[in-house]
Amino acid sequence: VQDRHSDNSHLALQAKHTEQHEGRLYNIPLEELSAVFPHGLPHRFQQQVLTFNEARVMVRKPALELLAYLKGSNFSHPAVRYVIYGERGTGKTMTLCHVVHYCSRQGWLVLHIPDAHLWVKNCKELLQSSYNKDRLDQPLQASVWLKNFKASNERFLQEIKTQKKYMWGKRECTEEGRPLREVVEQGLARVRSASDAVGVLLRELKQQSHRGSFRLLVAVDGVNALWGRSTLRKEDKSPVCPEELTLVHNLRKMLMNDWSGGAIVTTLSQTGSLFKPSSAYTPQELLGKEGFDALDPFVPIPVPNYSPKEFESCYGYYLERRWLQHEKGQGWGGKRGMRVLGLELVSSKWAKKLDKLNTDFCTHRDAQSFAVPSVSLQGPRTFPPCASGLISSVCPCTPRVST
Amino acid sequence: MAARAGRCCRAGLSCGALLSPALLSPAVLSRAPATPRWGRAAFSSAPAVSGREGPQAREGSVRRRGRTLQFVRSAAPPRTERMAVDQDWSSVYPTAAAFKPASVPLPIRMGYPVKGGVPPPKEGNLELIKIPNFLHLTPPAIKKHCAALKDFCTEWPSALDSDEKCEQHFPIEIETVDYVSSGTSIRNPKARVVTLRVKLSSLNLDDHAKKKLIKLVGERYCQETDVLTITTDRCPLRRQNYDYSMHLLTVLYHESWKTEKWESEKSEEDMEEYVWENSHSQKNALDTLLRIKASENVSNVTKEELLASEVVKNYRNSVIALKNEGETESNISQYKESVKKLLNIQA
Numbered sequence: 001v002q003d004r005h006s007d008n009s010h011l012a013l014q015a016k017h018t019e020q021h022e023g024r025l026y027n028i029p030l031e032e033l034s035a036v037f038p039h040g041l042p043h044r045f046q047q048q049v050l051t052f053n054e055a056r057v058m059v060r061k062p063a064l065e066l067l068a069y070l071k072g073s074n075f076s077h078p079a080v081r082y083v084i085y086g087e088r089g090t091g092k093t094m095t096l097c098h099v100v101h102y103c104s105r106q107g108w109l110v111l112h113i114p115d116a117h118l119w120v121k122n123c124k125e126l127l128q129s130s131y132n133k134d135r136l137d138q139p140l141q142a143s144v145w146l147k148n149f150k151a152s153n154e155r156f157l158q159e160i161k162t163q164k165k166y167m168w169g170k171r172e173c174t175e176e177g178r179p180l181r182e183v184v185e186q187g188l189a190r191v192r193s194a195s196d197a198v199g200v201l202l203r204e205l206k207q208q209s210h211r212g213s214f215r216l217l218v219a220v221d222g223v224n225a226l227w228g229r230s231t232l233r234k235e236d237k238s239p240v241c242p243e244e245l246t247l248v249h250n251l252r253k254m255l256m257n258d259w260s261g262g263a264i265v266t267t268l269s270q271t272g273s274l275f276k277p278s279s280a281y282t283p284q285e286l287l288g289k290e291g292f293d294a295l296d297p298f299v300p301i302p303v304p305n306y307s308p309k310e311f312e313s314c315y316g317y318y319l320e321r322r323w324l325q326h327e328k329g330q331g332w333g334g335k336r337g338m339r340v341l342g343l344e345l346v347s348s349k350w351a352k353k354l355d356k357l358n359t360d361f362c363t364h365r366d367a368q369s370f371a372v373p374s375v376s377l378q379g380p381r382t383f384p385p386c387a388s389g390l391i392s393s394v395c396p397c398t399p400r401v402s403t
Numbered sequence: 404m405a406a407r408a409g410r411c412c413r414a415g416l417s418c419g420a421l422l423s424p425a426l427l428s429p430a431v432l433s434r435a436p437a438t439p440r441w442g443r444a445a446f447s448s449a450p451a452v453s454g455r456e457g458p459q460a461r462e463g464s465v466r467r468r469g470r471t472l473q474f475v476r477s478a479a480p481p482r483t484e485r486m487a488v489d490q491d492w493s494s495v496y497p498t499a500a501a502f503k504p505a506s507v508p509l510p511i512r513m514g515y516p517v518k519g520g521v522p523p524p525k526e527g528n529l530e531l532i533k534i535p536n537f538l539h540l541t542p543p544a545i546k547k548h549c550a551a552l553k554d555f556c557t558e559w560p561s562a563l564d565s566d567e568k569c570e571q572h573f574p575i576e577i578e579t580v581d582y583v584s585s586g587t588s589i590r591n592p593k594a595r596v597v598t599l600r601v602k603l604s605s606l607n608l609d610d611h612a613k614k615k616l617i618k619l620v621g622e623r624y625c626q627e628t629d630v631l632t633i634t635t636d637r638c639p640l641r642r643q644n645y646d647y648s649m650h651l652l653t654v655l656y657h658e659s660w661k662t663e664k665w666e667s668e669k670s671e672e673d674m675e676e677y678v679w680e681n682s683h684s685q686k687n688a689l690d691t692l693l694r695i696k697a698s699e700n701v702s703n704v705t706k707e708e709l710l711a712s713e714v715v716k717n718y719r720n721s722v723i724a725l726k727n728e729g730e731t732e733s734n735i736s737q738y739k740e741s742v743k744k745l746l747n748i749q750a
Contacts, residue, residue, distance in 0.1 A: 068750040076698045078691055080746055257691060260698065282730040293683035297691065297718065297742045300735055 025056040038148040040114040086303035108215040117272040120230035142194035157181040199250040209261035216262030223266035227291030481505035493544040574605035597644040616659035677726035
């Protein structure tokens with residue numbers, strides 16, 4: 001158990017994750033985490049980071065495969081598109097985050113769109129675009145994304161210069177040769193032009209990536225949102241097609257493989273998608289005809305549930321962190337005289353039930369009142385440390401932040 | 404004694420078991436509304452009446468019921484006990500008849516079971532009487548029917564001894580139904596319906612004609628069995644409907660061979676299956692390859708050369724399989740391999 005969870009972060013630094021590390025968890029220091037991932041981590045993983053006070057990412061085969069492709073790719077060729085797909089809760093977003101972390105450690109410029117679905121639904125403000133009358137701007141979404149992008153890529157924004165003069169409205173403009181940081185700040189300051197700022201940013205990056213001064217990684221989570229339907233409506237209650245949104249339009253252009261000097265890694269996601277059945281997970285089902293034709297030819301990368309080895313690793317990790325407790329293991333029986341729960345794996349449904357025993361000590365009697373199902377191999381998401389309030393209910397004495 | 408025992412038999416216990424009356428509890432008796440052959444059936448057979456004080460079957464006993472006197476006669480044992488195993492069943496049930504429990508020597512139970520019990524037995528079981536039965540159509544009975552009909556039949560041609568030969572010589576199947584009922588009229592309006600079935604593989608159709616025919620007939624064509632079914636009933640007579648269906652087939656055949664001017668406007672949505680040529684996929688692949696070649700400074704590579712290359716052919720096949728057959732694990736992995744070869748990605 002010990003060596004499984006030893007700090008392999010130095011290996012990540014040298015980008016030396018190979019097949020032998022499969023199933024192991026490597027650590028990302030927390031400062032780096034907030035720098036690389038201002039947005040984009042799955043919610044459950046964020047809660048796990050808060051609970052355990054460390055960020056451990058499991059090294060899995062799909063991520064290793066992707067990293068191997070990226071290492072061996074020819075950057076003078078057009079950017080290759082990789083589409084990560086898989087059933088719900090199998091770890092697609094975590095694979096994407098692993099790749100993003102690797103690339104940022106390697107010094108790439110990472111253009112990470114955390115969830116493209118957020119751009120096609122629940123948008124309070126839709127403004128008519130000043131650049132193109134037919135399109136609609138989304139100032140809030142654009143400004144939020146610009147803020148996060150700026151937080152993770154400060155260095156590049158200073159180095160890369162614009163190649164054209166851009167007019168924001170009648171009076172303001174950004175001259176040629178200014179650092180891109182000014183474009184971003186313009187978008188943040190004038191929220192109305194945030195969407196156009198995003199468009200300018202994407203355009204500049206695309207045009208300059210082939211020069212070789214930086215490598216560009218375009219990471220989009222939930223790429224099927226760009227070619228799906230949206231629930232937004234215009235003022236006359238007519239539905240909005242995604243291509244009428246400036247952000248979506250510009251991102252679609254970014255995902256074309258007419259630029260070189262980087263790679264495009266995307267994820268398909270059914271959760272959060274609109275008008276797609278919950279059983280859909282394959283590329284054609286989620287992307288539709290239009291999306292498939294736009295992304296074709298891409299390399300599909302399937303992400304399966306945990307293999308037995310990965311399962312053992314994750315289980316061992318939670319045992320080690322004392323999240324799951326075992327009767328026979330290092331019990332907590334002693335001081336408080338509490339009986340320890342001997343638990344098999346809890347699915348999130350049961351974990352939520354256990355969560356309700358909030359402040360009471362979870363005695364053996366109480367535990368027996370739940371028939372805990374025994375479990376066959378589950379996927380990553382049925383291990384929700386966040387949903388299981390075990391620690392808080394069993395041991396109120398355990399500090400939330402372990403030292 | 405035997406008669407008494409026989410009657411007790413019918414009182415809800417398994418048939419054929421002889422029980423002494425001493426073992427019988429009044430409750431058992433009260434549960435059984437036995438259907439006697441004579442006499443008491445005319446009066447209500449409410450079980451409560453034949454309850455505890457009820458008459459044990461006594462031959463020739465007299466019972467006072469209300470103001471009238473009644474002679475209670477014992478019921479004879481059912482006919483099933485006297486049936487031989489190898490009897491001629493078609494004489495027991497020569498025609499369609501209701502279910503008679505005393506004539507059917509089978510221990511059938513039917514109905515919703517009592518709580519903790521079993522479905523009710525066949526004696527006095529209205530459910531069994533209500534439903535249609537085919538006791539008159541057992542295989543030996545059918546054999547007898549066939550033997551009787553044989554004199555009216557002609558011989559099957561000896562040359563047509565297999566299904567394939569039948570299909571080859573007689574590709575069109577006509578189905579008509581004749582109705583016979585007991586009534587004053589021999590006419591039945593349902594008898595005019597004619598169903599024509601033909602396999603498209605037996606018709607002389609080229610690719611375009613077949614697709615056009617399938618589009619014209621719509622629902623009437625079954626993809627799995629390649630059978631076109633035309634059902635006609637718009638004319639009052641069967642012969643007229645038959646002529647009409649043959650006319651329809653002829654018209655369909657000839658029309659599908661013709662090519663109209665507007666058929667050239669057939670778009671991608673109208674296509675029955677995915678065609679890779681002139682598709683987005685082909686365009687994307689060619690563009691990508693041209694860009695790759697340009698980046699390597701390899702010029703004067705023509706589109707035809709690219710299209711003829713092995714990797715592109717591989718890619719084409721995988722995309723066609725993916726689109727036509729749907730997405731399976733093998734299809735997707737084949738597509739992945741072909742894209743890796745196309746874009747020259749090394750792990």
